[in-house]
Amino acid sequence: MNTLLILSYLIGSVTFVVGLKMLSHPDTARKGNLVAAFGMLIAILATIFLYGHHGDDYSTKLLWIFGGIAIGTIAGWITAMRVEMTKMPELVCLFNGMGGACAALIGLMEYGANVGNTMSLATIIAGMIIGSISFSGSIVAFLKLNGTMNKPIRLPYYNIINSIVMVSVIAMAVWVVMTGQPESMAYALFGLAVIYGLLFVFPIGGADMPVVISLLNSFTGLAAAFGGFLYDNQVMLTGGILVGSAGTILTLAMCKAMNRPLSNVIFGAFGGGAAGGAGQDIEGSIKDISIYDTAVLCNYANKVTIVPGYGLAVAQAQHIIHELEKTLEANGVEVKYAIHPVAGRMPGHMNVLLAESNVAYEKLVEMDDINPEFPNTDVVIVVGANDVVNPAAKTDPSSPIFGMPILDVEQAKHIIVNKRSMNAGYAGIDNHLFYNPKTSMLFGDAKDVLTKLVAELKAM
Amino acid sequence: MEIFSFLAEHIEMVYIVILSIFVGVELIEKVPAVLHTPLMSGANAIHGVVIVGAIIVMLHIDVNNTVGMVLGFLAVILGTLNVVGGFVVTDRMLEMFGKKKKK
Numbered sequence: 001m002n003t004l005l006i007l008s009y010l011i012g013s014v015t016f017v018v019g020l021k022m023l024s025h026p027d028t029a030r031k032g033n034l035v036a037a038f039g040m041l042i043a044i045l046a047t048i049f050l051y052g053h054h055g056d057d058y059s060t061k062l063l064w065i066f067g068g069i070a071i072g073t074i075a076g077w078i079t080a081m082r083v084e085m086t087k088m089p090e091l092v093c094l095f096n097g098m099g100g101a102c103a104a105l106i107g108l109m110e111y112g113a114n115v116g117n118t119m120s121l122a123t124i125i126a127g128m129i130i131g132s133i134s135f136s137g138s139i140v141a142f143l144k145l146n147g148t149m150n151k152p153i154r155l156p157y158y159n160i161i162n163s164i165v166m167v168s169v170i171a172m173a174v175w176v177v178m179t180g181q182p183e184s185m186a187y188a189l190f191g192l193a194v195i196y197g198l199l200f201v202f203p204i205g206g207a208d209m210p211v212v213i214s215l216l217n218s219f220t221g222l223a224a225a226f227g228g229f230l231y232d233n234q235v236m237l238t239g240g241i242l243v244g245s246a247g248t249i250l251t252l253a254m255c256k257a258m259n260r261p262l263s264n265v266i267f268g269a270f271g272g273g274a275a276g277g278a279g280q281d282i283e284g285s286i287k288d289i290s291i292y293d294t295a296v297l298c299n300y301a302n303k304v305t306i307v308p309g310y311g312l313a314v315a316q317a318q319h320i321i322h323e324l325e326k327t328l329e330a331n332g333v334e335v336k337y338a339i340h341p342v343a344g345r346m347p348g349h350m351n352v353l354l355a356e357s358n359v360a361y362e363k364l365v366e367m368d369d370i371n372p373e374f375p376n377t378d379v380v381i382v383v384g385a386n387d388v389v390n391p392a393a394k395t396d397p398s399s400p401i402f403g404m405p406i407l408d409v410e411q412a413k414h415i416i417v418n419k420r421s422m423n424a425g426y427a428g429i430d431n432h433l434f435y436n437p438k439t440s441m442l443f444g445d446a447k448d449v450l451t452k453l454v455a456e457l458k459a460m
Numbered sequence: 461m462e463i464f465s466f467l468a469e470h471i472e473m474v475y476i477v478i479l480s481i482f483v484g485v486e487l488i489e490k491v492p493a494v495l496h497t498p499l500m501s502g503a504n505a506i507h508g509v510v511i512v513g514a515i516i517v518m519l520h521i522d523v524n525n526t527v528g529m530v531l532g533f534l535a536v537i538l539g540t541l542n543v544v545g546g547f548v549v550t551d552r553m554l555e556m557f558g559k560k561k562k563k
Binding site (some may be wrong): 012016017019020021023024025026030032034036037040043044046048051054057060061064065067068069071072073074076077079080081083086087089091092093094095096098099100102103105106108110111118119131133203214215217220221223224225227228229230231232234235236238239241242243244245246247249250253254257342343348349351352355356361366431434 | 462465466469470473476477480481482483485486487488490491492493494495496497498499500501502503504505506507508509510511512513514515516517518519521523528530532533534535536537538539540541542543544545546547548549550551552553554555556557563
């Protein structure tokens, strides 16, 4: 291999490590992303010009390669620049799927030439299968996140069916590799792996998609790493494995913040386990509050804390909530946001959303810092959050969320909960907070209700 | 066993794999929850390195192999989407954090 090429790959690998390192600190994160992007550019250009192995058709191939890169760059750039920040998780998911598909296609193309070499075939097939699963799984996750597919699809006995399909994928892969089947079998295997990817994500609820994306993200990393093995290519190997291991840790961190084991997310135990959460009978009744009364309550409060949740993101109410904050502040009320680590079910997602609507950084207070402040808070407004304020996490050992850290909103003087309906939260369990005598329910679409609330406050 | 001789032949690669796993774990463990989303997005862009594989296939495939060329072309497009889209979207997310800090 060309010395310059080896050197370029070394630079690429180092920038990935340094980039990831910088990405994990708030101050250096943006630079870290650019560092990794720069390393990627070097690795790509070095491969195109220094890899060698090209015959007389080099110029034709260059034309095709640069054509593909041009199309991908323009399309990727435009989509990424235009997307609204609320839609960003699904876009990340879509890009992840593209990477998976790329890995799968490489496998399909390499298969034919490597029949007879068992170890190469094994590497090719492993990369192809993982890439295909990541591809089709990401597409389903994307459709779920953007609302096209809004209910989990659960075939009867889906866990059994999925296991059977998974076992057949593995069995077929072993057979294809060991016996060196013709190329058509590789295509069949590709199809089967795509089907498995679909079945894998179908039964998982929309709220769990961030965990799934993170998992599929590490899958694609793994697929890239297999490519690295196949070509003895260090930059693919380091990049792929880094993402594979970092992605796995990130997935586990997300699950931990939700206090659920990963297996629980994947095999969807919440659907069946929900009944267990109703261990305690709920006493008391639900109390409604009008928009006018809410406005009065907030206007004469000294301290208001807003608890944003997934519902806020769904209703796209992040701009109007900032409007509410400004209106209240203008009337002399102190306003803060209490951010639960998994608010929005995507760690950090809420911060990005609120930052986009220009909410000041110091107004976003993390759970551990805001919890001691709740006893001195006059009004807490919960918008589209549910499980993260459910006291059952502390008091009811039979609850599925028992043990999850929560925001202690019930210590505030008044609690106003904005929800669309009395439907249980995504964990499928009742929330005692709603029956608390200090709690009032403000029903309606978050954006709608908040707009009216701001109008009411401005009229005062 | 074929697998052992394969591993012995690729021993540097095996080292890279094992060490990279530890580096990846080590890098992520101390990340504040706020940065999980951008980090995931950044990692997403990095595995776009798979495009290098797509380019390698394109370089050694026969130009007259139409199916292969089309698949390779597609793979290059998809890989580029992953890389460019991934880095740009991460940058946009992190831009929000920067903006916030200045105020």
